[in-house]
Amino acid sequence: MSDLLSRPEEGASFDLRAAIDLLKQYDDEYIETNEPVDPAAELSGVYRYVGAGGTVMRPTRTGPAMVFNKVKGYEDFRVLIGLLASRQRVARLLGVPKEKLAQLLRDSVHHAIAPVVIPRERAACQEVVHLASDEGFDIRTLLPAPTNTPEDAGPYFTLGMCYAADPETGEHDVTIHRLCVQGKDEISMYFVPGRHLDQFRIKAEQAGKALPITISIGVDPAIEIGACFEPPTTPLGFDELAIAGGLRRRAVELVQGVAVDARAIAHAEIVIEGELMPNYRVQEDQHTHSGKAMPEFPGYTGEAQAAVPVIKVKAVTHRKNPILQTCIGPSDEHTNLAGIPTEASILDMVERALPGLVKNVHCPSPGTGKYMAVLQINKRGPQDEGRQRQAALLAFSAFSELKHVFLVDEDVDVFDLSDVIWAMTTRYQADVDTITIPGVRCHPLDPSQDPAFSPSIRAHGITCKAIYDCTVPWNLKGNFQRSQFMEVDVNRFIPGFSQP
Structure with a gap:
């Protein structure tokens, strides 16, 4: 994996064109078209299918960044969309x-x-x-x-x-x-x-x-x-x-x-x-x-x-x-821009207060990058029981627009929402593992945060925040061990296979 852009040579300058050149080195990260496109709704209508992802109306998908070389009415300009609409692409551009x-x-x-x-x-x-x-x-x-x-x-x-x-x-x-x-x-x-x-x-x-x-x-x-x-x-x-x-x-x-x-x-x-x-x-x-x-x-x-x-x-x-660079509002590009810095902010605040407790943080696209965070908790002994909920409270302090925090154990992949939902299904009981915090200011663009939606909401932009504790109590850890499989070299059976 290249880390060219994150480690520039002394005196070098990096810009959008250098980023595009880097993406061209990878398969399926960048495409361009010479078909004329109308910037009025048509351009976004095309990319909705190509690679918008995020909370865009289905069908959509994660796909390459795209450049339109011919924009109707603007012969001297090209338009780029979706540069950051993939977490993998962001990682490649930042070299980690x-x-x-x-x-x-x-x-x-x-x-x-x-x-x-x-x-x-x-x-x-x-x-x-x-x-x-x-x-x-x-x-x-x-x-x-x-x-x-x-x-x-x-x-x-x-x-x-x-x-x-x-x-x-x-x-x-x-x-x-x-x-x-x-x-x-x-x-x-x-x-x-x-x-x-x-x-x-x-x-x-x-x-x-x-x-x-x-x-x-x-x-x-x-x-x-x-x-x-x-x-x-x-x-x-x-x-x-x-x-x-x-x-x-x-x-x-x-x-x-x-x-x-x-x-x-x-x-x-x-x-x-x-x-x-x-x-x-x-x-x-x-x-x-x-x-x-x-x-x-x-x-x-x-x-x-x-x-x-x-x-x-x-x-x-x-x-x-x-x-000219643009993005679709509900696309993965927007949620990556919001979510990745939020992850960093949460990780920083929790690490300073509770060192070593949180291994990683993910603000996934369905959570808009702003409203939802998944914290991977590493309980090291009985003294850490209950601290996972303190970590959730710190997450709310680190980012005021956060609405829901999911807590999962260290054996759950926070970047795989199927794994997170599995944890919620098998390691969570709603009556004891849901902690609600009503009457807190959040973000005005969430349409459910309105008195018309719930009589508990006093004014638009107020919400009921929630913690979903999907971690196993320390004294029950032995009852929740995932099935262990034999470690094998799959390349013996499928040459060139890339193991995760």
Whole structure:
């Protein structure tokens, strides 16, 4: 397995194109097509069958990343989708076994390397510059932002690395947000309450000022994964680009914008520069009035927001022959982006409090990467009985949007949901092994978290969290031994067979 990208040579730079070149070395990891595609729903409609996976409506599957070389109406652009829609592919891009991704990310947080600013002449993202003051400037015709479905509120940028600075402290933050194209130079930006960039925006707005911001699209996948860490692992003021630096053992390179006082990722394919305007809101679905925004990670289309902040675009810069990267909201790409950093955060917090108790963590795709975690518990003696539930409580503390925690023993594969369900079937009794925690704030995009669904819920976004303890009590361990088989060399019987 190659670890080329995670261990770059000194002075080397890695970007989206290097990631694609790496994937081309493997069978079934990358495909491209020259068949013209419409970015309005058709592109996502194709990839839904090719490799979306996740919580996408069936039929779907896990498949290769895909590049569309010809996008109708945008002859100079290609579109990439599904780069991170496979855990195996993420592991290859980061240079570790897929079972060790959480450990790699946890270590990168503790060995973070701050980003650096480079001169503009070295910034590939500024090879071509379009200023909003140019005659005919229109992001709707300049950039092929896709719509996921025919009922979307409009074209969306779904994998833009949004980067801005705290107007009071100068500290930076990078996150991914729902960005809807609203006009020739306007993009709406949806914030789930509590996001750090929204705190920066609020500070600027209270001072009556716009917040300069850049949106970098098509970057090193280490940046995309690192950007998805959340508090308490990355508190307000922690620049998640430093995690990508830790992953690559080399600082992420930034460049000063050409039209706004903000920094962008220097080797991005595309950068949108703009300002979040104070006291200016638009209806997210102002052009469709459908009440719907776009498909989100739980598998449902998110409700259009009545009033969302607006970025006034000042410039668009890009590389020659640029690649616009996108994802399908409920796909494995989204759940991997959310889930793998969550695994790292849980593992880190539990290890600090209860060393050696949790062997691994998995936030599987059916759990959306945010709502469900499976913890592999290593009970070492009677003193560990009960600590598995303490580990679950710590998991909720590590990631506030977590809804369900499953606890399994060390002989259960947390990455195999069939094995997890087997444990729940044979090592769990609902009346004694279900622990509920009602009335806790979670994530507003879960449609079941609403008073209309359950009278126990006081307000939308409140949920009943639950722990499912599927571990065997220590004093009964001897009664729950899995059947042991003879170790054999299968290659004697099937030459070339790859044993797990």
